Amino acid sequence: MDMTQTRPGIHARFNLGFKDFSLNVDLEMPGRGVTALFGHSGSGKTTLLRCIAGLERAPAGYLSVDGEVWQDAATFVPTHRRPLGYVFQEASLFPHLSVRRNLEYGLKRVAPAARKVSLDHAVDLLGIGPLLDRLPERLSGGEKQRVAIARALAISPRILLMDEPLAALDLARKQEILPYLERLHDELEIPILYVSHAPDEVARLADYIVAMEHGRVAAQGPLGETLARLDLPIRLGEDAGVVLEGEIAELDQAWHLARVASAGGSLWVRDNGLPVGQHVRVRILARDISLALEPHGDSSILNVLPARVEQLADDTHPALALVKLNAAGAPLVARITRRSAARLELRPGQTVWAQIKAVALVG
Amino acid sequence: MDMTQTRPGIHARFNLGFKDFSLNVDLEMPGRGVTALFGHSGSGKTTLLRCIAGLERAPAGYLSVDGEVWQDAATFVPTHRRPLGYVFQEASLFPHLSVRRNLEYGLKRVAPAARKVSLDHAVDLLGIGPLLDRLPERLSGGEKQRVAIARALAISPRILLMDEPLAALDLARKQEILPYLERLHDELEIPILYVSHAPDEVARLADYIVAMEHGRVAAQGPLGETLARLDLPIRLGEDAGVVLEGEIAELDQAWHLARVASAGGSLWVRDNGLPVGQHVRVRILARDISLALEPHGDSSILNVLPARVEQLADDTHPALALVKLNAAGAPLVARITRRSAARLELRPGQTVWAQIKAVALVG
Amino acid sequence: TIAAAADLKFAMDEIVTAFKRANPADRVDVIYGSSGKFNTQIREGAPYDLFFSADIAYPRELAKEGLAASEVKPYAVGRIVLWSASRDATKMTLASLADPKVARIAIANPKHAPYGKRAEEALRSAGVWDKVQPKLVYGENIAQTAQFVQSGNAQAGIIALSLAVNPELAAKGGYALISDALHSPLEQGYVITRRAAGNPLARRFADYMGGKPARAVMVKYGFVLPGESAAK
Amino acid sequence: MFLSEGDLGAIVLTLELAGIVTAILLVLGTPIAWWLARTKSWLKGPLGAVVALPLVLPPSVLGFYLLLAMGPHGPVGHFTQWLGIGTLPFTFWGLVVASVFYSLPFMVQPVQNAFETIGDRPLEVAATLRASPIDTFFTVVLPLALPGFLTASILTFAHTVGEFGVVLMIGGNIPDETRVVSVQIYDHVEALAYGHAHRLSAVMLAFSFLVLLTLYAWRPNPKKH
Amino acid sequence: MFLSEGDLGAIVLTLELAGIVTAILLVLGTPIAWWLARTKSWLKGPLGAVVALPLVLPPSVLGFYLLLAMGPHGPVGHFTQWLGIGTLPFTFWGLVVASVFYSLPFMVQPVQNAFETIGDRPLEVAATLRASPIDTFFTVVLPLALPGFLTASILTFAHTVGEFGVVLMIGGNIPDETRVVSVQIYDHVEALAYGHAHRLSAVMLAFSFLVLLTLYAWRPNPKKH
Numbered sequence A, B: 001m002d003m004t005q006t007r008p009g010i011h012a013r014f015n016l017g018f019k020d021f022s023l024n025v026d027l028e029m030p031g032r033g034v035t036a037l038f039g040h041s042g043s044g045k046t047t048l049l050r051c052i053a054g055l056e057r058a059p060a061g062y063l064s065v066d067g068e069v070w071q072d073a074a075t076f077v078p079t080h081r082r083p084l085g086y087v088f089q090e091a092s093l094f095p096h097l098s099v100r101r102n103l104e105y106g107l108k109r110v111a112p113a114a115r116k117v118s119l120d121h122a123v124d125l126l127g128i129g130p131l132l133d134r135l136p137e138r139l140s141g142g143e144k145q146r147v148a149i150a151r152a153l154a155i156s157p158r159i160l161l162m163d164e165p166l167a168a169l170d171l172a173r174k175q176e177i178l179p180y181l182e183r184l185h186d187e188l189e190i191p192i193l194y195v196s197h198a199p200d201e202v203a204r205l206a207d208y209i210v211a212m213e214h215g216r217v218a219a220q221g222p223l224g225e226t227l228a229r230l231d232l233p234i235r236l237g238e239d240a241g242v243v244l245e246g247e248i249a250e251l252d253q254a255w256h257l258a259r260v261a262s263a264g265g266s267l268w269v270r271d272n273g274l275p276v277g278q279h280v281r282v283r284i285l286a287r288d289i290s291l292a293l294e295p296h297g298d299s300s301i302l303n304v305l306p307a308r309v310e311q312l313a314d315d316t317h318p319a320l321a322l323v324k325l326n327a328a329g330a331p332l333v334a335r336i337t338r339r340s341a342a343r344l345e346l347r348p349g350q351t352v353w354a355q356i357k358a359v360a361l362v363g
Numbered sequence C: 001t002i003a004a005a006a007d008l009k010f011a012m013d014e015i016v017t018a019f020k021r022a023n024p025a026d027r028v029d030v031i032y033g034s035s036g037k038f039n040t041q042i043r044e045g046a047p048y049d050l051f052f053s054a055d056i057a058y059p060r061e062l063a064k065e066g067l068a069a070s071e072v073k074p075y076a077v078g079r080i081v082l083w084s085a086s087r088d089a090t091k092m093t094l095a096s097l098a099d100p101k102v103a104r105i106a107i108a109n110p111k112h113a114p115y116g117k118r119a120e121e122a123l124r125s126a127g128v129w130d131k132v133q134p135k136l137v138y139g140e141n142i143a144q145t146a147q148f149v150q151s152g153n154a155q156a157g158i159i160a161l162s163l164a165v166n167p168e169l170a171a172k173g174g175y176a177l178i179s180d181a182l183h184s185p186l187e188q189g190y191v192i193t194r195r196a197a198g199n200p201l202a203r204r205f206a207d208y209m210g211g212k213p214a215r216a217v218m219v220k221y222g223f224v225l226p227g228e229s230a231a232k
Numbered sequence D, E: 001m002f003l004s005e006g007d008l009g010a011i012v013l014t015l016e017l018a019g020i021v022t023a024i025l026l027v028l029g030t031p032i033a034w035w036l037a038r039t040k041s042w043l044k045g046p047l048g049a050v051v052a053l054p055l056v057l058p059p060s061v062l063g064f065y066l067l068l069a070m071g072p073h074g075p076v077g078h079f080t081q082w083l084g085i086g087t088l089p090f091t092f093w094g095l096v097v098a099s100v101f102y103s104l105p106f107m108v109q110p111v112q113n114a115f116e117t118i119g120d121r122p123l124e125v126a127a128t129l130r131a132s133p134i135d136t137f138f139t140v141v142l143p144l145a146l147p148g149f150l151t152a153s154i155l156t157f158a159h160t161v162g163e164f165g166v167v168l169m170i171g172g173n174i175p176d177e178t179r180v181v182s183v184q185i186y187d188h189v190e191a192l193a194y195g196h197a198h199r200l201s202a203v204m205l206a207f208s209f210l211v212l213l214t215l216y217a218w219r220p221n222p223k224k225h
């Protein structure tokens, strides 16, 4: 085997069989940023995370993280020596310890010098301060899950594995936690492997996508590219779209708006307090783009970009079509009805105006 | 107390105190359709369901379901005598029984004459057929949850309590299960109390909304009305919007579209195979409506309705405004930037064109 | 340390008290128990210096195996009595045990308890064994046998004379001495163990046992001394 | 023959006794364990402690007290005589009663533990699936507590087989009625019939080993909750 | 005085013995229970059964075999003599060894059950939080198995207090060294000194009741998992 040499990023190859299921993956994931694990219920996401954590021992597997070999023919680093944080699909708090002592459990086992995440801050942000002295049996479902997230963060892991961590949380809470996770992976430069069924979470957080199907990897790649592919087996459904990179070019303080200069052109987004020059990412969903043959000044739509039609493809429903556009080099995807496509006589090469109803700043 | 007389619907009044939390609710919910329970993590949703199920015994509580008193000063019907189905927040399968025997557990305890739900059908639809002989410990998170749903359905309950039943499921699976639940409550005419954090689920399923906050009911009312209220403490965020009633007026087979005649006007939606004349419900999200001062024929937007501005209100972000519209008597809500509102000089009484990018058929 | 058969308990306690009064500097501990158990334990190195057995066969065995430091000497002869807590046993004979009103008769286990063996012999000699046998219950030792009778669960029993004169039992019912002609003599013997070969105290106590005060005590507690007959 | 007829009789008697005692204790100990596991009463502690008390007395002393209690002048004896079934000592059923009393903690404690670790959730689920409390008890609680029942049964069975202090006192060592194997082996040892004792001990050990092994084989694998 | 000096000595000795035996068994029984709970080896069944076997023999017969084994001619005796510590019978430590052997199943079985019901998840969680297996054992497994340990300790303690068959055989009833309360009470009963026996029994029962009650009070409330 020539795979034992030092390579950056995460390399994982596992073959593991249960009675009615087998996992066969060979993955290369970036060593930083968020990798979203996607896939149907029962497609093997949890099993993959468990293999990476060393909780499941795939025979003849291989795993290296940033050049460190955690598993190969000769090596099997036991879980407690892998510097990872794991948020289980079920919160799995220690029932005999109070919330506080659950949080401290891992923290105590990390050398003070290696502590990089502020537990107090995590506690505040996850809103579990008032719960610290309770036993887990007295927590609500979402409260448990938040404690489990804080517990995994408290050990300042060098890689974070999260199995649907936000599934039991309400939207408002999610919207508080997501930016925190984003900052975490930016500041600590740790890779996060994130299982989620929520496309908005994925689109918002992920830099890299792995789609699982029947224990195999159906597709993998960087978020932007992958989302713009029209043939992708990942059905993001309502949340198909693209992500563009850019930077804040101008702030409009009166209207609380910020102009993002991206490859595709200028886009106005809500001002989230980021300074001019800040590198950002914007997500544009296919469902938010309508096409017009001419620009209309009297509409409430702020962002209108000229673009060229590149490709038309089927969508999930026969009434709909996906239109891949090229806006000054940046890929965009629009979802419109086939009838509209016919009425506007859309064809590759044509120039249209992409009216973008909503642009979300995602990092 | 004069509350013991027979009243249709569900009447619940509970006061229950934990150490740091108290539940104080006085609720009237319709006796059919789906009531969505909304609220932050820890706001008391699970506790309320438990009180209704009789798993928690609120002193001096009152509960009647369709005129049958389940709890009052003199009565406390024990849980096993209440004809309800309960899907717990954690799947809670019996660990010693196979999936099949978990499903049969409740079924066996229901008189054959009272069995109205086809177990086989539920099993098929939830995709758990291949799992029947497994023990719960060998299931994935989503698989467990699906079994739990089937198990609760199998007893053909007269009221269904569901605590975030779809939280662990992927979008595709959700989209298979939701219509099934819809049909179930239509066909069986059983009320469903449904806890969910997913606004799309709520908007799609719910007829009635109860928003909880700190153990109290912050708002309650029928879906349509409640969603159109701009002052509502429920922050549906991205999924604010309205629901209109209507019926299928015309089918456009070539483009797989259907025209819905609603109070607000004609709307084209994807054809889901429903016959002409069918009563339907369509959901229009605020984020999907853009406003223009004139109609534009050259856009890909199919649905454009004339409407009158009724009210302008703040949204969650200072860059945004919610605009309440009146389209031929039907309420619509649009979310646009404040800058656009200013540029278009929107004010109450003005006539605008509501360009509706997407209309979802939700029942 | 002295290992003494359980039936010696009362007599030995008094003798030891007297011995200590005479020799205040000496320390004497007595342990009571089953002779068979002591026999096994001495073979396995139990720290007993003197062994007063309820059956002379045990010390003889030890002596034969070279575990004794003295000859085996008889110190008493045990007698058995018929006793009842619920009726006047003084008027009973072995034959009256066949009476159907006597549902249960307690004897010590003839297999290993010397008193039980003599009881069986006596019943056989009296010719009532066959009639009585189905009614028998067996005690582990003579004390347990007495308890069977005392608690009223057995209507009669054959126990040691030394027990029957105990105030605890004498208060209830009464006893009838069984003729020693009906059974082989129950010789009780002692031996100094090999361990105590160099222990003068052991020898002094053995000698004291042969002395007059000790013999008087033995008689008082219902033992018949070797070569004498039962005093009634 | 390898074993005497008396030995065989004793073996049969022992198995009968241990089997019956275990069965009775399953029936009797289970509700006690359930009550102790679920109650919130302050009596839980004291009653829990009382259950373990018979263990503290030496068996033959306990036997002695039982003999007094069950004898013609004791309270239990009065009761049984009033029932018209005479007194219990020196009968097989006397042994059974005494062994039940003595082995109670071996049954109650492990079963109580098993009940306690089940928690409320399975009971709640069963209730929402229409199972009455009794139904739930048999279809959910018992199966989930199975390992506890097995442990309890093993301890009870083995202990009843080995016990002889109480048995000797209450039973009176009557062949084919109360002379169980433990007493028989004891007699052999006391009579210095070591060869006989060894043989019988070996048979009992081998046999018990098989019984225990069978019980173990039944034992389900640990469940993840 | 209410109790004689000999009685007091015996009580102290008994508590020492029961305490030491319980402590030793906690140390000795726990790894055995852990192994039995976690192993997937086919030896699990047979070894599990072997642990329960000492129970099957009557105590004094077991004592007899232990006496032979630990005596000057037995294998254990040879070993201890070779170690230069003489032979164990008729010493306090001989009692301890014998009681440990005899009470092993009372410790192992309930603890094994407790270990088994914990399941894998808490161990996995601890591993992801950097706890080594030994660390996990002390910080997660032991606390979660506490009720099992309490039951085991109660059974072991009470049983050691009450046991006298083995103790009498191995200990030889030597005052202040091996004459424990159970033997003392037994002697009193045998000597028909009932009053004395009653008093001592009552003291033992009362005292044990208090000890057990304290143990019970410690017992944590059942946890919902």
Ligand SMILES: Nc1ncnc2c1ncn2[C@@H]1O[C@H](COP(=O)(O)OP(=O)(O)OP(=O)(O)O)[C@@H](O)[C@H]1O
Residues within 6 Å of the ligand: A137, A138, A139, A140, A141, A142, A143, A168, B018, B019, B020, B021, B039, B040, B041, B042, B043, B044, B045, B046, B047, B048, B089
């Ligand atoms: N047994 C209990 N003892 C004390 N407090 C409790 C107990 N059960 C729940 N609580 C508290 O009551 C509050 C409401 O809990 P509940 O489970 O009803 O919340 P919820 O709305 O279902 O939240 P989630 O969406 O997170 O499941 C929470 O703050 C919780 O901590």
Ligand SMILES: Nc1ncnc2c1ncn2[C@@H]1O[C@H](COP(=O)(O)OP(=O)(O)OP(=O)(O)O)[C@@H](O)[C@H]1O
Residues within 6 Å of the ligand: A018, A019, A020, A021, A039, A040, A041, A042, A043, A044, A045, A046, A047, A048, A089, B137, B138, B139, B140, B141, B142, B143, B168
């Ligand atoms: N211990 C096991 N024994 C046998 N089969 C198992 C075991 N654990 C999981 N499986 C099966 O392996 C498959 C993959 O499970 P896994 O938990 O990885 O799915 P998942 O992608 O995490 O699904 P979900 O989104 O529902 O959590 C499932 O079909 C499951 O039933």
Ligand SMILES: [Mg+2]
Residues within 6 Å of the ligand: A045, A046, A047, A089, A163, B140, B141, B142
């Ligand atoms: Mg999973």
Ligand SMILES: [Mg+2]
Residues within 6 Å of the ligand: A140, A141, A142, B045, B046, B047, B089, B163
């Ligand atoms: Mg909840």
